[in-house]
Amino acid sequence: MSVDLTLILNIISSWLLIITKSEIIQNSIHISLNSSRSFHSCTTYTDIPLIDPITATIKSLAEDLSACRYSSFDLVRWYLTRIDAVNRQGFHPLHAVIETNPDALTIANALDQERHIYGSRSLLHGIPILIKDNIATNDKMETTAGSLALVGSLVPRDAFIVQRLRQAGAIILGKTSLSEWSNFKSDNSTRDGWSARGGLSNSAYVADGDPSGSSSGSAIATSAGLCAAAIGTETAGSIVMPSSLANIVGIKPTVGLTSRSGIIPISHDHDSVGPMGKTVEDVALLLEIIQGVDSRDYATQQIGIIRHQNYTQFLLGIEGLQHLRLGVIRQDIHISNEREDKIQKAIELMRFHGAIVIDPVNVSGIGDKNLLNDLVSLFRYNFRHDISNYLSELKNTRMKSLRDLIEFNIEHADQQFHDVYSPNQNIFISSDTQRNFTANDYANLYNKTRQFDGQYGIDATLIQYKLDALIVADTKHYITYMASSVGYPLIVVPLGFNESNNEPYGLMFAGTAWSESILLRIAHGFEQALPIRNTIRPKYAEQIISIRQFLLRIIEFIKNLELF
Ligand SMILES: *[C@@H]1O[C@H](CO)[C@@H](O)[C@H](O)[C@H]1NC(C)=O
Ligand SMILES: *[C@@H]1O[C@H](CO)[C@@H](O)[C@H](O)[C@H]1NC(C)=O
Ligand SMILES: *[C@@H]1O[C@H](CO)[C@@H](O)[C@H](O)[C@H]1NC(C)=O
Ligand SMILES: *[C@@H]1O[C@H](CO)[C@@H](O)[C@H](O)[C@H]1NC(C)=O
Ligand SMILES: *[C@@H]1O[C@H](CO)[C@@H](O)[C@H](O)[C@H]1NC(C)=O
Ligand SMILES: *[C@@H]1O[C@H](CO)[C@@H](O)[C@H](O)[C@H]1NC(C)=O
Ligand SMILES: *[C@@H]1O[C@H](CO)[C@@H](O)[C@H](O)[C@H]1NC(C)=O
Numbered sequence: 001m002s003v004d005l006t007l008i009l010n011i012i013s014s015w016l017l018i019i020t021k022s023e024i025i026q027n028s029i030h031i032s033l034n035s036s037r038s039f040h041s042c043t044t045y046t047d048i049p050l051i052d053p054i055t056a057t058i059k060s061l062a063e064d065l066s067a068c069r070y071s072s073f074d075l076v077r078w079y080l081t082r083i084d085a086v087n088r089q090g091f092h093p094l095h096a097v098i099e100t101n102p103d104a105l106t107i108a109n110a111l112d113q114e115r116h117i118y119g120s121r122s123l124l125h126g127i128p129i130l131i132k133d134n135i136a137t138n139d140k141m142e143t144t145a146g147s148l149a150l151v152g153s154l155v156p157r158d159a160f161i162v163q164r165l166r167q168a169g170a171i172i173l174g175k176t177s178l179s180e181w182s183n184f185k186s187d188n189s190t191r192d193g194w195s196a197r198g199g200l201s202n203s204a205y206v207a208d209g210d211p212s213g214s215s216s217g218s219a220i221a222t223s224a225g226l227c228a229a230a231i232g233t234e235t236a237g238s239i240v241m242p243s244s245l246a247n248i249v250g251i252k253p254t255v256g257l258t259s260r261s262g263i264i265p266i267s268h269d270h271d272s273v274g275p276m277g278k279t280v281e282d283v284a285l286l287l288e289i290i291q292g293v294d295s296r297d298y299a300t301q302q303i304g305i306i307r308h309q310n311y312t313q314f315l316l317g318i319e320g321l322q323h324l325r326l327g328v329i330r331q332d333i334h335i336s337n338e339r340e341d342k343i344q345k346a347i348e349l350m351r352f353h354g355a356i357v358i359d360p361v362n363v364s365g366i367g368d369k370n371l372l373n374d375l376v377s378l379f380r381y382n383f384r385h386d387i388s389n390y391l392s393e394l395k396n397t398r399m400k401s402l403r404d405l406i407e408f409n410i411e412h413a414d415q416q417f418h419d420v421y422s423p424n425q426n427i428f429i430s431s432d433t434q435r436n437f438t439a440n441d442y443a444n445l446y447n448k449t450r451q452f453d454g455q456y457g458i459d460a461t462l463i464q465y466k467l468d469a470l471i472v473a474d475t476k477h478y479i480t481y482m483a484s485s486v487g488y489p490l491i492v493v494p495l496g497f498n499e500s501n502n503e504p505y506g507l508m509f510a511g512t513a514w515s516e517s518i519l520l521r522i523a524h525g526f527e528q529a530l531p532i533r534n535t536i537r538p539k540y541a542e543q544i545i546s547i548r549q550f551l552l553r554i555i556e557f558i559k560n561l562e563l564f
Contacts, residue, residue, distance in 0.1 A: 102140050134263055214238040260273060316521055319353075328357060328471045365482055381441075406432060470510045497535075
């Protein structure tokens with residue numbers, strides 16, 4: 001029943017689009033080609049856009065746009081309609097998108113015109129992307145980390161990665177929900193994905209399912225086809241954990257590959273920003289656009305960074321698995337037998353395709369109970385300073401310090417807290433009051449966490465066994481926290497679904513600093529060897545609309561007919 005409605009709706013909205021399209025085409029003037037761009041002039045669009053939102057990738061949408069199947073304007077309208085129907089309405093609202101960009105259609109129209117005249121800027125030309133609500137956009141949208149405290153504040157400029165996306169022609173379609181303040185406010189929330197501004201976000205696969213976080217909305221929106229792909233941020237697991245539960249690919253780049261300027265921080269030594277997409281190819285495409293040296297982020301200027309202008313060159317398909325040396329982490333993995341079985345099959349599959357898999361390998365730091373506490377002490381110290389720095393550049397806000405944020409929460413307690421999902425602001429308070437933890441204490445503890453987990457941890461194991469990467473069965477694992485303490489990269493790819501409730505889970509690979517190229521190659525090889533993402537569709541992503549909405553659309557349709 002719901003599928004039929006979706007189809008009808010798609011067809012009707014396609015008619016609407018065909019009608020609006022004629023205006024754009026009439027306006028386009030053909031002038032000389034710009035030879036530096038791939039040029040495609042669309043004088044007419046061929047197909048009605050019956051795109052499958054769940055499987056559509058950046059690559060497939062870009063091909064359709066080039067082939068004049070539809071315009072970016074159509075695409076944005078179609079995504080906005082979907083967001084409207086799936087995100088806030090229906091039986092199981094996802095609350096993955098906090099707000100959409102009121103300029104998205106205008107931007108899409110301009111990019112369509114530009115494509116007609118000059119050709120496309122990149123594969124991302126005219127592709128709608130959602131970004132986490134802690135990433136600044138200097139436009140009509142808010143940037144709030146999900147908190148009411150920053151509503152109305154004005155950012156000085158687009159975040160660096162947003163500039164890069166826009167330069168490449170991507171359309172910032174909207175902002176995604178998150179665990180408020182990237183999960184750095186409350187210490188007793190029983191579930192991720194809640195924020196005062198965004199409400200409670202839900203998995204698209206499991207009824208009222210915890211989407212994990214803190215980049216919850218970016219993961220849900222990508223899995224449910226509310227955008228082509230999305231951007232998330234990670235300090236300790238915030239990209240890989242929700243990606244795993246959303247049946248998508250997520251990469252946390254090495255700290256410094258992607259700029260954090262213009263992003264609401266937790267800790268400058270540990271924060272990273274990275275792409276979340278439906279395929280390894282999509283995250284590679286996004287990574288090559290957003291990475292880059294930024295004068296406002298010291299970490300991007302370090303010596304020794306291995307940067308590539310082209311990350312898709314490392315995607316070699318199944319063949320890419322040949323001769324790779326991978327080590328399986330078995331320490332402190334707590335998964336069901338069913339999942340254990342999937343891991344075993346995955347290992348056999350990679351071996352079958354030529355990888356050398358060493359099982360198990362041990363990492364010395366795993367099991368150290370101090371690791372997470374030490375990390376949180378470092379985060380707390382940095383947060384107080386880093387958040388003040390971020391706030392100092394904002395206009396039109398009273399919020400200047402962590403103290404101001406704490407007081408705002410007290411003044412607006414009824415909205416800023418939730419009994420279950422955000423019961424307190426203990427992390428804010430402990431961060432603000434950790435005053436006897438000096439810069440010197442920080443340096444000592446920072447050195448401890450880096451050496452213990454870098455030189456004697458991940459790297460030591462990679463060297464000892466001559467490995468390209470580690471295989472980790474669970475994203476909620478010491479390896480994720482070690483990668484946080486040393487700023488190392490992680491990637492997660494779909495592995496399977498819980499047999500009783502279809503909740504997805506992924507397989508994670510961890511590597512040394514700047515090993516994104518090898519992680520992408522491994523992930524791509526594995527994804528091509530086991531293409532399971534599209535075998536089970538998210539249950540709560542179908543476009544169910546109310547009769548009232550349905551009638552309104554028909555009225556709109558008839559009105560347009562008369563105009564025509
Ligand atoms: C062609 O495109 C490039 C890159 O976008 C731009 O710098 C250049 O000015 C364009 N040339 C013309 C003749 O429009
Ligand atoms: C809240 O979290 C802290 C650790 O951060 C824990 O010690 C405490 O028991 C928790 N309180 C409740 C009520 O769960
Ligand atoms: C990146 O490399 C691949 C493979 O060599 C190539 O097909 C692709 O066009 C390159 N991408 C760009 C943006 O140059
Ligand atoms: C790995 O550690 C486990 C205990 O956690 C131990 O039983 C095993 O022998 C170790 N394996 C290697 C190869 O060191
Ligand atoms: C800071 O002070 C508190 C209370 O006085 C104490 O419990 C804690 O151990 C001190 N921390 C450091 C790093 O000195
Ligand atoms: C931390 O390590 C760096 C480099 O290894 C060193 O220069 C610095 O003195 C160390 N700091 C402390 C407080 O141990
Ligand atoms: C599947 O979900 C059920 C119910 O939530 C849970 O008990 C079980 O452990 C899950 N299995 C896997 C493989 O995660």
